[in-house]
Amino acid sequence: MEKLVVTTIVVGVIAYVYHQSALNTDRGNTGFPSKLKTSYDYIIVGAGSSGSVLASRLTEDPDNDVVLLEAGGSDETNPNIYKAGAAPMLLRSDEDWEYYTVPQKHACRAMKEQRSFWPRGRVLGGSSSLNWMVYIRGNRHDYDSWAEEGCDGWSYKDVLPYFMKSEDIQIDEFKISEYRGKDGPLPVTRPNVTPMQKLYIDAGKDLGFNVIDCNGEDQIGFCWMQSTIKQGERWSSYRSFIKPHLARPNLHVMPNTFTTKVIIKDKKAIGVECIRNGRKVRVFARKEVILSAGAVNSPQLLMLSGVGPKEHLKKLGIPVLADLPVGENLQDHFMIPLAFRINTTGPITGDKLTSMWTVKQYEYFRTGLWSATALEALAFVYRDLDKKKESGENSDIQVHTFSAHGLTPPMREFFPVNYMEEVKDKMFTETDDIETVSFYPVIIHPKSRGTIRLRSTDPFDYPDIDPHYLEDEDDVQLAIQSIRFVEKMVGTNTMKSIGMDVNNRFQTYEFCSEHEFRSDKFWECYVRHFTLTVYHPTSTCRMGGKDDPSAVVDPQLRVKGISGLRVVDASVMRNVPGGNTNAPSIMIGEKAADLIRKS
Numbered sequence: 001m002e003k004l005v006v007t008t009i010v011v012g013v014i015a016y017v018y019h020q021s022a023l024n025t026d027r028g029n030t031g032f033p034s035k036l037k038t039s040y041d042y043i044i045v046g047a048g049s050s051g052s053v054l055a056s057r058l059t060e061d062p063d064n065d066v067v068l069l070e071a072g073g074s075d076e077t078n079p080n081i082y083k084a085g086a087a088p089m090l091l092r093s094d095e096d097w098e099y100y101t102v103p104q105k106h107a108c109r110a111m112k113e114q115r116s117f118w119p120r121g122r123v124l125g126g127s128s129s130l131n132w133m134v135y136i137r138g139n140r141h142d143y144d145s146w147a148e149e150g151c152d153g154w155s156y157k158d159v160l161p162y163f164m165k166s167e168d169i170q171i172d173e174f175k176i177s178e179y180r181g182k183d184g185p186l187p188v189t190r191p192n193v194t195p196m197q198k199l200y201i202d203a204g205k206d207l208g209f210n211v212i213d214c215n216g217e218d219q220i221g222f223c224w225m226q227s228t229i230k231q232g233e234r235w236s237s238y239r240s241f242i243k244p245h246l247a248r249p250n251l252h253v254m255p256n257t258f259t260t261k262v263i264i265k266d267k268k269a270i271g272v273e274c275i276r277n278g279r280k281v282r283v284f285a286r287k288e289v290i291l292s293a294g295a296v297n298s299p300q301l302l303m304l305s306g307v308g309p310k311e312h313l314k315k316l317g318i319p320v321l322a323d324l325p326v327g328e329n330l331q332d333h334f335m336i337p338l339a340f341r342i343n344t345t346g347p348i349t350g351d352k353l354t355s356m357w358t359v360k361q362y363e364y365f366r367t368g369l370w371s372a373t374a375l376e377a378l379a380f381v382y383r384d385l386d387k388k389k390e391s392g393e394n395s396d397i398q399v400h401t402f403s404a405h406g407l408t409p410p411m412r413e414f415f416p417v418n419y420m421e422e423v424k425d426k427m428f429t430e431t432d433d434i435e436t437v438s439f440y441p442v443i444i445h446p447k448s449r450g451t452i453r454l455r456s457t458d459p460f461d462y463p464d465i466d467p468h469y470l471e472d473e474d475d476v477q478l479a480i481q482s483i484r485f486v487e488k489m490v491g492t493n494t495m496k497s498i499g500m501d502v503n504n505r506f507q508t509y510e511f512c513s514e515h516e517f518r519s520d521k522f523w524e525c526y527v528r529h530f531t532l533t534v535y536h537p538t539s540t541c542r543m544g545g546k547d548d549p550s551a552v553v554d555p556q557l558r559v560k561g562i563s564g565l566r567v568v569d570a571s572v573m574r575n576v577p578g579g580n581t582n583a584p585s586i587m588i589g590e591k592a593a594d595l596i597r598k599s
């Protein structure tokens with residue numbers, strides 16, 4: 001007996017030491033230069049998904065001298081940034097800009113003042129330090145249509161090498177795929193934390209769909225989740241691309257530096273003004289100023305600097321240097337939450353998350369429920385639900401599956417969605433003995449278009465964000481169709497075997513009880529109440545050809561009419577791609593670095 005105890009302890013210690021050495025304890029040097037120089041070759045504003053990649057790639061060339069200015073602080077202050085399963089706890093943290101849209105006329109009726117809550121990362125890594133780490137590139141047809149609409153050099157064939165360049169694919173079966181990259185700094189893995197994951201995939205098979213790599217040859221079908229998580233930790237763009245290179249003498253990373261304006265002289269960007277340590281400073285660019293401040297702040301900065309729609313700028317008294325449709329064409333994915341009761345104990349619960357075993361499992365081994373989010377599988381389908389696979393067409397609907405029992409009272413404040421208190425009172429009433437999972441169908445090519453507008457000339461004043469959710473009737477019809485697809489999933493033998501039933505009524509359905517349950521009218525009402533952002537705003541500094549009146553930047557990402565100024569982030573996307581937007585933002589950073597180095 002004594003021998004057994006000793007052996008167990010020895011094995012335990014060896015296992016612990018082995019796992020600790022395998023963990024990513026080296027998170028890089030956090031020493032940043034204390035002083036800004038007067039000038040650099042390139043000034044990049046925003047250390048988010050795109051800006052981090054761009055700064056990293058540009059400084060591979062020792063002749064390029066780059067400063068990366070970031071309004072937010074270190075990504076090491078808040079431990080929830082690295083802890084993959086803690087992603088929801090970052091919303092409304094100090095690292096979140098915490099935006100709200102203006103009241104929505106046609107949507108968000110379950111939300112206070114009909115405003116949608118828009119978190120964005122304000123920290124090194126930007127939104128890639130706050131996001132849910134889903135790695136999806138979008139459909140090949142998205143990029144082909146960008147090229148067809150005048151964005152030369154942005155077809156799928158053109159952008160695929162840049163997706164691959166970033167990637168360090170860690171999923172064995174994809175390592176030989178011609179679509180996946182092996183030598184990049186960004187790890188992509190397949191997380192699996194609950195037994196539910198396999199059931200979603202089985203439901204897809206029941207419906208006759210293929211199980212595929214959603215970042216591979218074809219997107220239509222069901223796939224296991226792919227994430228920028230390694231050994232239970234988040235790999236933001238900053239962590240992957242910048243941290244290993246902080247010692248480069250030609251790279252200055254400047255957190256807590258808030259850019260207020262681009263300095264433009266004789267139609268040429270020559271530098272930026274920013275606030276650092278409470279003081280206003282000016283930094284000059286010998287070659288270019290590059291805005292990577294994201295789809296909300298890049299247009300804001302351009303407009304503050306005199307680049308934007310003439311009438312809007314005039315109204316605010318800002319001298320117009322270039323009359324461009326900055327802040328127009330705002331696109332965002334929206335999704336509909338659909339919860340279902342099940343009769344197994346598979347999903348994540350509050351009790352499981354806080355149990356000593358789960359906590360220690362993560363602490364020692366970076367495994368278990370905290371090692372990933374509850375997003376475990378995805379489906380991409382057509383609006384015509386009977387179509388299984390057809391070449392030459394883009395997907396219409398993406399379904400995220402979420403394996404968490406999220407409707408108990410303790411979860412009430414866990415996902416800040418700006419719901420009205422009376423909505424929360426109805427929602428968070430489930431008891432622990434009833435388990436739930438959720439499906440979130442996403443409309444991935446919405447037709448409604450919104451705007452970002454300045455509220456004032458004060459750079460600290462948040463801009464007005466108006467996504468115009470559900471303004472286009474087709475978005476509503478497609479959302480209803482996406483719910484019909486979820487009903488089909490729920491009706492599969494696999495889902496029925498765990499007790500799912502489309503006819504189960506949730507408390508939130510009472511908000512639309514004037515309509516016949518599950519009728520089109522009922523779902524339309526539900527969609528207009530529970531319109532959730534997927535946090536994917538894009539296209540507010542839209543890319544396009546020379547004569548395209550909707551374009552702010554050309555296909556080299558240069559701001560039209562102003563030299564020495566580019567935009568490199570999600571705001572340049574011609575249209576929002578059919579999938580999550582972090583991987584495409586990283587791809588944009590990769591491609592921009594090549595465009596700049598070759599110019």
Ligand SMILES: Cc1cc2nc3c(=O)[nH]c(=O)nc-3n(C[C@H](O)[C@H](O)[C@H](O)COP(=O)(O)OP(=O)(O)OC[C@H]3O[C@@H](n4cnc5c(N)ncnc54)[C@H](O)[C@@H]3O)c2cc1C
Nearest residue numbers: 046048049050071126127131132133134259294570580582
């Ligand atoms: C909560 C959440 C969950 C998400 N989940 C996913 C997901 O699972 N998968 C996925 O693919 N996508 C997801 N996304 C979306 C994805 O993360 C973004 O599309 C992507 O990060 C955008 O990259 P970006 O470079 O355009 O902007 P960002 O990454 O937001 O970077 C902009 C940077 O600029 C800085 N900045 C802004 N203004 C200034 C200024 N004036 N001065 C200095 N710095 C400034 C910001 O602080 C920020 O660091 C999510 C986003 C959020 C917010």
